Amino acid sequence: MLQPYYEKEAPGFLDQRTQTRDILTRESELSEIVQLVGRSALDEKDKLTLDVATLLKNDFVRRQR
Numbered sequence: 001m002l003q004p005y006y007e008k009e010a011p012g013f014l015d016q017r018t019q020t021r022d023i024l025t026r027e028s029e030l031s032e033i034v035q036l037v038g039r040s041a042l043d044e045k046d047k048l049t050l051d052v053a054t055l056l057k058n059d060f061v062r063r064q065r
Contacts, residue, residue, distance in 0.1 A: 020056060023049060023053050023056065024053055024056065024057075026046075026049050026053075027049060027050055027053030027054075030042065030046050030049060030050055031050075033046075034050070
């Protein structure tokens with residue numbers, strides 16, 4: 001329903017939204033692993049995903065204030 005609007009007014013928004021959702025979903029999965037075995041058990045890509053998710057959350061919280 002809003003797709004035509006976003007495609008016209010904010011090209012790339014829908015792709016960015018999908019990518020952000022995927023990162024936050026993966027972060028949730030990785031957090032469970034970190035609780036069980038620790039962050040050091042993750043590979044560098046997964047550590048980066050956790051860091052990016054933290055940045056996304058912090059930016060969102062800052063914008064809400």
